[in-house]
Amino acid sequence: MAYPSAFLNRSVNPLKSIVRGLAGTYDFVSILATDCSGVNFESFSTERRVAESSWSERGFVLRGAKNGRVVEHSFDTIPPDLNAFITQLDHGLARLLSLPADAGTLSVDLGETAWKDSFVAETDQDPLALGPEEVFDRLDAIRERTATAHPLIAMARTRGEWARFSKLYVSQERELFQSYLWGQAYIFAAARREGKTRQTFSAVSGRKGMALLEELEGLAGATADQALELLDAIPMPAGEYTVVLSPDMAGLLAHEAFGHGVETDMIVRGRAKARDYMGKRVASDRVSLYDGARSAEQTGSYHFDDEGTPGSSTLILDRGILVSGISDLLSARELGIPATGNGRRWSFERKAYARMTNTFFAPGASTREELIQGVAYGWLLDRPNSGMEDPKNWGIQLVALVGREIKDGKLTGRIASPVVCTGYVPEVLNAVDGVSETVELKGNGYCGKGHKEFVKVSSGGPWVRTKMRLG
């Protein structure tokens, strides 16, 4: 079988030889090979910048297990003398296995069932195959349209990034290949008046090529308008409010609340309170929440994860009841539960952890307008900036760039920025009393485990009404 990656094609036979060569010494051997490359285009009024995508990587990670103990080695070159290299790898793994473990080691059985598969995702016009001029011409035009929307726009820039991921997984039982492309594009606009500068952005993403720029084009005027609006934003008056979350903000809430909170490696480490709440109510019955590489077509989608487990769709909250976590292979085996295909690595150089993919609230029956009409006084929150989880203590922090005041069921036009949203996760989710009928996902963000191990994810949902403390 020929794969659409010359590097993986010439690596596949040596990798199989390595697996065979080590299989006699180790109970389990696997290798993940990655060939990911992308380009980041940025258009400024003063220059164009082009660089390789930070998601580009190419190399191998070897996993070996002996008597239940698991070790890994990341490398990027296979020397011509394969037998000598296999011996070298064996010595390296043996050295890792001999490291002192004063308080014992994790012990799991990584045995697999047989599976061979190949998956290549279709895309529209691939920007990586076009000349850079064609991409820049589109980005320049969108930037120019944003920059000239109003005299107070002091800076506009656009950015498009596309990356193609090709991955090959080889073990004693499995040979898997996948190739897919995702893209993300942005408009940034800054407005300035009397020395005061405010910046905002619009973003699109997906498993899309040049089609993304068509979507972005339609956002130029609105982005400039929002930058102007922010010049008159007030500081958010501190207090607890009824809030209507945009799909982007709802996605951030889903991600931080019961995305990180149900990662099973956190449960194994005694770091997630969810362990004690399986089968119990943690949210109102209007709340259902999913995660999965096959739950949606977005930047968090894939066919198999970085441990050779098929991607899936996991129902985490079923009408308010916590029913499942998301798992990497090691923590699933330790807990004795099925692996959900959420074992992901920042790159071939890093360890796999239980990570989110596409995380979102399920739709309800209301409309956005009905949710706003039901608010006596509160805020509509949009443009998520950042968030942070606290799975042990169920605190949450979300930062929104834009808060729009709602009074007597109507938007007043008053804006607050930025808005720091906090709360106790079960209280926030139990206070959900309205959910709109259409789900939207965005994959422009990335997800860290704490402050590192970044992976590409998407999140989203419908419009959601609840209560949060704002400041």
Next chain:
Amino acid sequence: MNVETIIEYLKGLRNISEWTLETSHEEALETFFSGRRLDMARSKAITRNSLTVHVDSRSKEGAQRGSAIVSLPPNVELDELADRVNAAIRRAQVSPGPVWGLASERGIPQQKSNLQSIDLAVVARTAEGVVFSNPSPGPSEGPHFQAVELFVTRRNQHLVASTGSETSWTDILVETELVASAGRGASEVELTDFWSIALSSQEDLETLSLELGERARRLLHHVDLRSAAGPLVLNRTAAAEIPVLLSGEAVPEFFNPLFFRSQAAQIRSGACDSEIGKPILHGNLGGDPLTLGFDPFQKGCPASRPVDPDAFPLRRTVLVEKGTLRALEGPVRHAAALSVPKQGTCSSRWVLPGSMDLSNLSTQTYLEALTFSDFYMDVVSGEFGGELRLAILHQKGKQTPMTGGSISGSLSIEQEDLRFSSTLSRRGNFVGPSAVLIRKPRITEAR
């Protein structure tokens, strides 16, 4: 493919005006613990090659130079090397800017290192010993480490430019993620700490032990305080008046807008309107004098390096002196475009200490913000905020630990009376005041 082959290939090309090639050989040992149980050990041996090509051209606007960066993995074959370099050339051709030249200094001193012979397992074992010399996990309610991750990486770095400039340097980067817990059952709480240090010699192992030991002990102390903390609830009147002492990871974030406004790239793009010779911020700037800059040789900082990616030799540089912008940090092409002196790119930052003696605060009423979920600072607007994981209310000599709620504020308000501690601390790539006093914050209580 080795570096020499790549260089020979580049020397044979006529359509590149100049180039730089930065290579990093990394070998690493990583260990992951649940409590004290070793969950996994990993090793790594990889090479990164990053090539920047500069292509000159002439158009009706005059002479121009375009640049593009491409990675050249060590596993590329010759035909792919040609494809990648040609793609970079095409990208450089469509991104023209003003003409500038690479530095041609050839006398950059090579940094000697005694780190090649050190066994990474010894460094990892040292770090492990420092962390686990603290209380062990178990059924006790006392503070302990719930999870620990250790990353030890030897980085052999080399940069060569078409001008003949060449330098190399080596360090060992040690990174830790510590997760500490205290309390029992539903009342158990945790705090996390991510820390890093770059060792430039074997003698720095002692610094590693001292700094990591202090971080580990402080984290255990803080999680113990959090387990005893009540929700952040203040007297309503007091909440409007209580100043907040920022410490920990929030301090470098607090200064970020000032570094942002000192960057040539941001000024060139129009994202900020600062000018050399003028105040770094609009409006009144009062309190402690604000002086900051970068230092490529700052001890312990992972971003310290003798040259920047354009092979520009770096030196300690004052960017802002007593509130006035003196120089701009960033790639030399931006300095050329702005017609200002070149300083180069460096993210190893410093801020001079202030006048605030923290011991003098003990009689005052203030909220000491020790740990945030994720302190947020908008570098463009200077608006900031974050959820508090641990704070201490100091009131008439009494200290009350609190958790939850949030604070927010604005640099444009605080700049009128900035107060920094007289003590310094290093946090990652930042060496500066260990605390900053926020006089007019907005505090949102936990209930």
